[in-house]
Amino acid sequence: MTEQVDILTNLFVFVLASFLGLELIRHVSRLLHTPLMSLTNAISAIAIVGSLLLTGQRHDDLSVALGAVAVAASMTNIVGGFLITERILRMFRGRERR
Amino acid sequence: MTIEQLTQAIYVVSAALFILALKFMSEVRTARWGNWAGVLGMVLAVGGTLLRPEIIDYRWIAAALVIGSIIGAPMGLLMPMTAVPQRTALSHAFGALAAGLVGTAEFYLRGGALDAFSMGVLCLEVLLGYLTFTGSLLAFAKLQELIPTRPIVYPGRNYISLSVLGIAVLSGLYLVVNRGPAEVFGLLVGAALLFGVLLILPIGGADMPTVIAILNSYAGLSSAFMGFLLDNRLLIVAGALDGSSGLILSILMCKAMNRSFTNVLFGAFGQVRVSEAEKGRTVQAYTPQDAAAVLEMARSVVIVTGYGMAAAQAQHAVKELGDLLMGRGVDVKYAIHPVAGRMPGHMNVLLAEAGVPYDLLYEMDQINPLFPETDVALVVGANDITNPAARTKPDSPIYGMPILDVDKAKTVIFIKRGLGPGFAGIDNELFYLPQTMMVFGDAKKVVTEIIAALKG
Numbered sequence: 001m002t003e004q005v006d007i008l009t010n011l012f013v014f015v016l017a018s019f020l021g022l023e024l025i026r027h028v029s030r031l032l033h034t035p036l037m038s039l040t041n042a043i044s045a046i047a048i049v050g051s052l053l054l055t056g057q058r059h060d061d062l063s064v065a066l067g068a069v070a071v072a073a074s075m076t077n078i079v080g081g082f083l084i085t086e087r088i089l090r091m092f093r094g095r096e097r098r
Numbered sequence: 099m100t101i102e103q104l105t106q107a108i109y110v111v112s113a114a115l116f117i118l119a120l121k122f123m124s125e126v127r128t129a130r131w132g133n134w135a136g137v138l139g140m141v142l143a144v145g146g147t148l149l150r151p152e153i154i155d156y157r158w159i160a161a162a163l164v165i166g167s168i169i170g171a172p173m174g175l176l177m178p179m180t181a182v183p184q185r186t187a188l189s190h191a192f193g194a195l196a197a198g199l200v201g202t203a204e205f206y207l208r209g210g211a212l213d214a215f216s217m218g219v220l221c222l223e224v225l226l227g228y229l230t231f232t233g234s235l236l237a238f239a240k241l242q243e244l245i246p247t248r249p250i251v252y253p254g255r256n257y258i259s260l261s262v263l264g265i266a267v268l269s270g271l272y273l274v275v276n277r278g279p280a281e282v283f284g285l286l287v288g289a290a291l292l293f294g295v296l297l298i299l300p301i302g303g304a305d306m307p308t309v310i311a312i313l314n315s316y317a318g319l320s321s322a323f324m325g326f327l328l329d330n331r332l333l334i335v336a337g338a339l340d341g342s343s344g345l346i347l348s349i350l351m352c353k354a355m356n357r358s359f360t361n362v363l364f365g366a367f368g369q370v371r372v373s374e375a376e377k378g379r380t381v382q383a384y385t386p387q388d389a390a391a392v393l394e395m396a397r398s399v400v401i402v403t404g405y406g407m408a409a410a411q412a413q414h415a416v417k418e419l420g421d422l423l424m425g426r427g428v429d430v431k432y433a434i435h436p437v438a439g440r441m442p443g444h445m446n447v448l449l450a451e452a453g454v455p456y457d458l459l460y461e462m463d464q465i466n467p468l469f470p471e472t473d474v475a476l477v478v479g480a481n482d483i484t485n486p487a488a489r490t491k492p493d494s495p496i497y498g499m500p501i502l503d504v505d506k507a508k509t510v511i512f513i514k515r516g517l518g519p520g521f522a523g524i525d526n527e528l529f530y531l532p533q534t535m536m537v538f539g540d541a542k543k544v545v546t547e548i549i550a551a552l553k554g
Binding site: 006007010013014017018019020021022024025026027028029030031032033034035036037038039040041042043044045046047048049050051052053054055056057058059062063064066067068069070071072073074075076077078079080081082083084085086087088089090091092093094095 | 117119132136137143147150154174179186203207318332338341347436443447451455456461
């Protein structure tokens with residue numbers, strides 16, 4: 001029974017977060033669509049949480065290997081994504097600040 | 099407070115920071131805070147996870163974090179702005195690979211012990227993860243022009259793609275019912291990897307903005323399904339935010355082309371067609387000096403840019419020309435079509451890189467009413483998004499697509515590499531209008547020559 005409740009709570013969270021995402025993104029100016037995409041790209045590397053758990057639990061060699069590759073891949077995504085977003089955003093200047 | 103509660107509390111803060119990151123991203127003024135909120139959220143997510151008691155060995159984690167940073171830093175710091183679309187595609191591939199690998203390990207560690215729901219989300223995570231992995235790699239190869247950017251088509255391709263997807267779905271269903279065996283899981287992985295390739299092969303360069311957004315969405319959803327599997331709500335929230343972000347962007351891109359998802363994914367739009375009719379029409383070719391003479395007389399100029407500007411790296415020259423004209427008291431505006439370039443917002447970034455203030459950039463809805471009062475519309479490296487056939491010719495493949503109404507300006511100066519058709523493989527009506535001056539040549543070279551003529 002508790003397992004059923006957990007699944008439903010998770011679905012609840014998923015649905016609410018999806019609608020929140022739709023509302024938030026709808027208000028992003030077109031000007032910022034590229035940095036928005038590199039930001040969400042970095043955030044989608046949240047898969048690193050699962051990768052860390054898999055690597056650190058050390059079940060056996062194969063799972064450590066798969067996990068370590070996954071950690072490295074998501075870390076690449078995180079570091080590269082946030083850095084390029086910052087670089088892009090720094091270039092946006094209004095007329096008054098030139 | 100136990101460690102487990104502490105971790106959960108950190109996850110709540112992290113999820114809130116991701117939401118704030120997207121919220122701040124809605125305006126240029128606050129956008130950089132948004133990025134930093136995202137960084138902080140991610141640091142908390144990683145830190146909170148490392149605190150968890152299940153983690154008993156940090157050596158491989160440390161090594162992998164270092165390797166990831168070493169690969170990621172140059173990808174963020176050194177990539178030229180014209181290469182941002184391919185960087186984004188490559189980065190999607192990495193994120194999706196991580197989700198796919200974690201799903202694979204979870205299957206083989208506790209596949210038999212999973213309940214039907216968990217097996218279902220595991221299959222979805224793996225399917226989306228691996229198809230996004232190969233699909234994004236292929237999108238990267240196309241954007242980097244390692245392989246031809248035109249649609250690669252073969253007979254019966256849609257049946258073949260859908261059959262491969264069908265195999266993946268059936269394997270998934272079989273696994274949900276039987277929780278095994280590993281061979282069926284292997285079939286699911288193989289079919290997902292292959293489907294990613296088949297999905298992207300028939301897609302042409304100019305449809306990349308939509309496709310990159312869809313892949314962004316899949317990468318996020320894959321993380322969300324991992325969250326269901328691991329019972330981790332931070333993954334669910336972050337994944338759902340990304341999933342909906344990619345979805346909205348791809349819908350906006352489809353609307354800006356007046357096409358449906360299915361048409362973009364399965365239409366193989368933009369195969370080069372032999373243009374049958376209307377041969378024998380002639381265009382009027384002019385020199386950059388002629389263009390300069392017209393610009394000299396203009397009081398208002400709207401500059402329309404497209405992928406050709408990125409390909410020729412002409413953004414700095416374009417900005418110099420704009421500044422030169424503004425220095426002479428000309429009213430200069432930049433018009434940006436939503437699907438110009440290879441990813442959403444691509445032109446905005448390139449013009450910002452060149453130093454064009456963002457308040458000079460106008461969206462399609464703002465600029466279109468202003469074209470009738472514009473002396474010169476200067477088109478640099480754009481084509482289909484200016485084709486009046488989209489308004490006037492119901493039999494044209496791009497009929498109904500919203501375009502920039504440059505044909506309503508008093509004079510159109512159109513800089514173009516050659517007289518070849520645009521991405522959609524169709525002739526541009528604009529070339530044959532009496533007010534259009536075609537200037538042939540590399541965008542950067544032509545603009546530089548116009549600047550020299552104006553100064554001389």
